[in-house]
Amino acid sequence: MFSVKMSSEYCVFMYVALAVRARNYVAFNRSRFLFQINMSKESQMRAAINQKLIEMGERERLKELLRAKLIECGWRDQVKALCKEVIKEKGLENVTVEDLVAGVTPKGRALVPDSVKKELLQRIKAFLSQHST
């Protein structure tokens, strides 16, 4: 048998490695833990605000306002023309909702005029500043 004599240096080394590992583990978890706390606060706030929007009917009003403004500014006809193109592309019989959505939504988002966007954002912010805790 080898001599069971262990050098003290080795022992020290082992001990240090363990310690470091333990510390790292703890530190990492702590940061993750902290991050989760922050995120959940924000998401909580978000959830709360969304709930408020719906409950107070503000969301519906905003939706209607947006619809009216989009029709007025001609956005609806533009997007309809886009849809027509997608249909002609894919064929009249085989068009699915997903095709349309995928083909149209990104361009549609970009086509919203700035004035409409600004006005809507203004209203939302006003609501938020009024009702955020």
Added chain:
Amino acid sequence: MKMEDMSLSGLENTKLEALAHDVYSDLVEDACLGLCFEVHRAVKQGYFFLDETDQESMKDFEIVDQPGVDIFGQVYNQWKNKECVCPNCSRSIAASRFAPHLEKCLGMGRNSSRIANRRIASSNNTSKSESDQEDNDDINDNDWSYGSEKKGELMHSNPNSPRRSKSLKHKNGELSSNVNPELYKYNYSSGISYETLGPEELRSILTTQCGVVSEHTKKMCTRSQRCPQHTDEQRRAVRVFLLGPSASALPDSDTMLENDGYDAPDGQLIMSRLQWDGSSDISPSDSASSKASTNNSESKRPKKKKKPSTLTLTTTGSGGERDKGQERERGDRDRVVSGGSGSSSSQNALALSSRKKRPKLPVPPALSIYDDLN
């Protein structure tokens, strides 16, 4: 602390902005999705392409945006400059005036008969008034008379306009405004010339119209059988003259004439009718007194038609009141009253109002007054 607050609020702001953005994009995406669902349903149900046709038709009906043309591409006053040739008189008339011209030209419109009658009546009227002055066609006096005619024409240029009838209606209170203006306002030279008409036409005209031949223009009066300008005697004379002695079928005055034993000669009856025949011609001064009597006479009047009586304008206002039986007596009285003016009235004997009396329509005094002025 403040800095921290500000940074904190800055954070808040950015968070708020981010939040607002998120809400906004959610809303936009909802809108897009809604539209996609609508389109998809329209496609599957088959009504998505309903408002379109093929390319050619789309081009045909495109909105036109040129000056001088409406959105359909039609010109507004396209027919303004076009001219049509009238098939009747072979004149070229502007398109917008074509229909009214045709009405007058063919004599078939609503107004044409009215105008024609009025013209004839007024030309007879003026001619009669001239012949009152001198009994014959005197060329020397034509200037004077024509001058008045011209003046009359100038002054009243639009006989058919409504304003004319309105202003006159209330003046005289007569039912038909046609009569009044014709008497003293309008001078036209058209009329019916009996020489050109065949016997059948003559007969038809004479049964419906007055038909008395004006001395001045040699034309027949186209007014009704009861026109106040001519007496029944005149009418009968004309009929005898035109149709033969036994053919006169004047509905009104024949029997009356027989009753009176009056023999109307051909030609100018009026000259011989200067004497009163017992017609009650009420002078304006007598109107009040004799009204009652005439009213009585009206009620007692026989059913037969009235014998016309010549009137002297100066004396008689109301034409209508004549009754055979009683008029004689009254006529004598009236004659006495009007004796002084008899001489002057003789000149006017030919003129206008001898009124044919119908039980219900007394001609108002105003007529004869105006005649007198002529």
